[in-house]
Amino acid sequence: MLECRKLIFLILIVSPLYVTGQDRFDMNLVILINEHVPIGSISKLRLMVDGEEFEADYVPGDFQVPGVRLEDLISSSSSISLAFDYNDFEGNKHELYNYQIDLEKGWIDKSFVVLRIYDLSKKKYRRQFCPLQGKNYTFELDLPGQSIARVRKRNANDSCH
Numbered sequence: 001m002l003e004c005r006k007l008i009f010l011i012l013i014v015s016p017l018y019v020t021g022q023d024r025f026d027m028n029l030v031i032l033i034n035e036h037v038p039i040g041s042i043s044k045l046r047l048m049v050d051g052e053e054f055e056a057d058y059v060p061g062d063f064q065v066p067g068v069r070l071e072d073l074i075s076s077s078s079s080i081s082l083a084f085d086y087n088d089f090e091g092n093k094h095e096l097y098n099y100q101i102d103l104e105k106g107w108i109d110k111s112f113v114v115l116r117i118y119d120l121s122k123k124k125y126r127r128q129f130c131p132l133q134g135k136n137y138t139f140e141l142d143l144p145g146q147s148i149a150r151v152r153k154r155n156a157n158d159s160c161h
Helices: 002-022 070-076
Strands: 024-027 029-033 042-049 052-055 057-059 062-066 080-090 093-103 113-119 137-143 146-148
Touching: 024 070, 042 057, 052 062, 093 113, 093 137
Parallel strands: 029 113
Antiparallel strands: 024 062, 042 052, 042 080, 057 062, 080 093, 113 137, 137 146
């Protein structure tokens, strides 16, 4: 009888933790902006799935979206985007940048993702990269066993078209 009570108690304690863990999308994600890991300067982070927005939590190396499951993202989603605001402070100057990165389904189930964003309003990166269509930034990814890199300009004066 005592063993049965212990088992029921254990099930009641562990079950909610197990269910909660399954209703959350987790990804080992590190975001770099202009070659730096932003700490505390990313806000309004959200995952956009087929036009619906889900608030997300992020610290470097840990991206979580409560209420979304990986299986649902892979099986039914037609478009997935990561969107967030980035606050850049240089001296007394404050700039707010908005980023939206379209994600492929094959990227989100990897053991880790390193997302490198380059702000092309910065001269250094404008000389190296062409922007995404309609944006003033570009990005690259590192995934297990592969990297997705943008073609770099040979000369700063090269055209993007």
